[in-house]
Amino acid sequence: MQLVVARIGRAHGIKGEVTVEVRTDEPELRLAPGAVLATDPAGVGPLTIETGRVHSGRLLLRFEGVKDRTGAEALRNTLLIAEIDPEELPEGEDEYYDHQLMDLDVVTEDGTEVGRITEISHLPSQDLFIVERPDGTEVMIPFVQEIVVEIDLEEQKAVIAPPPGLIDDRAEIVSSREES
Numbered sequence: 001m002q003l004v005v006a007r008i009g010r011a012h013g014i015k016g017e018v019t020v021e022v023r024t025d026e027p028e029l030r031l032a033p034g035a036v037l038a039t040d041p042a043g044v045g046p047l048t049i050e051t052g053r054v055h056s057g058r059l060l061l062r063f064e065g066v067k068d069r070t071g072a073e074a075l076r077n078t079l080l081i082a083e084i085d086p087e088e089l090p091e092g093e094d095e096y097y098d099h100q101l102m103d104l105d106v107v108t109e110d111g112t113e114v115g116r117i118t119e120i121s122h123l124p125s126q127d128l129f130i131v132e133r134p135d136g137t138e139v140m141i142p143f144v145q146e147i148v149v150e151i152d153l154e155e156q157k158a159v160i161a162p163p164p165g166l167i168d169d170r171a172e173i174v175s176s177r178e179e180s
Contacts, residue, residue, distance in 0.1 A: 002038060003099060005030040006080040008061075011072035017060045018072045020080070025095075027059060030082045040079040047080065096151060105157045106131050106141065109149065114167055115139065117158065129158070139167050
């Protein structure tokens with residue numbers, strides 16, 4: 001399975017280094033020297049990482065065969081793609097790769113269908129599941145332990161305990177207020 005692990009940014013310096021926007025939780029594994037990565041657009045690659053270092057909080061990479069700023073700038077906006085074994089699991093307990101969570105059915109603890117995970121948004125404070133409901137609308141569910149109480153990869157489902165108002169329709173909230 002192929003997964004995007006980074007996007008190449010601007011050239012850095014004159015010796016062929018580039019900044020990268022990391023799109024993996026495991027950059028030390030996926031973006032290590034010697035890693036051979038496919039690219040999008042495909043004609044640019046494959047690229048082999050020669051060196052990597054952190055400078056002012058940004059990851060800088062140099063690729064084999066790219067020795068100057070002109071060559072580095074030509075790589076700008078190229079996506080770096082790693083080949084991943086679909087059965088591979090992250091090292092930490094209760095950690096998942098995005099591809100393992102995509103398309104999981106989302107249900108409440110009592111079994112009520114909420115929808116299907118169509119996207120995972122990685123925000124600075126927390127990750128969000130973007131869930132498509134059966135009616136085509138979307139709901140955002142914070143991927144935090146208090147709300148997502150179980151991920152069952154065998155059953156292909158995520159069980160949630162949503163707080164009031166998270167998945168409730170506006171009409172249901174209004175009608176419950178009117179009843180009070």
